[in-house]
Amino acid sequence: MSKLLVPIVEGDGDAKAVPLLLRRILHEHLQAYDWEVGTPKRAHSLPTLRRKLANYLRYARLEGASAVLILLDLDDGCPAQEARNLAAQVGYHTMPVAIVLAHREYEAWFLASIEAIVSQGKYHFTEAFTQNPTPPRDQEGRSIVEEIRDAKGWLTKRMRRGYAYKETQHQPGMTRYIDLGVAARRSRSFRRLIHAMEELVASAGQEGRVTPMEERTK
DSSP: OOEEEEEEESSHHHHHHHHHHHHHIIIIISOOTTEEEOOOEEOOSHHHHHHHHHHHHHHHHHTTOSEEEEEEEOSSSOHHHHHHHHHHHHOOOSSOEEEEEESSOTTHHHHHTHHHHHTOTTTTHHHHBOSSOOOOBOTTSOBOGGGOSOHHHHHHHTBOTTOOOOHHHHHHHHHHTOOHHHHHHHOHHHHHHHHHHHHHHHHTTOTTOEESSOOOOO
């Protein structure tokens, strides 16, 4: 019997791209072929999610969700702390819930895997980008993809004249070609996403499981 993962995301681009990414993680990384990804719920912003969180979770439960993943951007602040704060608000639920906040944007994960994305000609990425863009690093060669405040602008600046990054147009296609392993090495929040998916698959059917907090009891 298949299991259903329902994502709660931010906007229209995320609603198209996030299911693609989650299916890739489920199938390519976890070999969890008995999982399906449902239609995302659009929260639009973290403040809106906080106000309507109980409703989003209720809707997911009514749809038969086996688990819920909350995935939003966090422009400022500590993703781990904000995720813990949101987890405390979730409270007890009959399905596992995991929270991941992309630091600072979903597009930062594209920066972490830009070489793999640009090498793909199917979505014209090879044509659109200047030759061989490389992810941002500090003077010692360490990845600083999550320190870039405007990842969308970073992408546009590395595109050829006449091209510009557009979320609803490019986000799903780029998501198809993220190198999961490379992105996880270069981005702490992407590693958190991978770990959250591992937790959800492992805890399917367990009541009261909310991460990044410990398991709860009634």
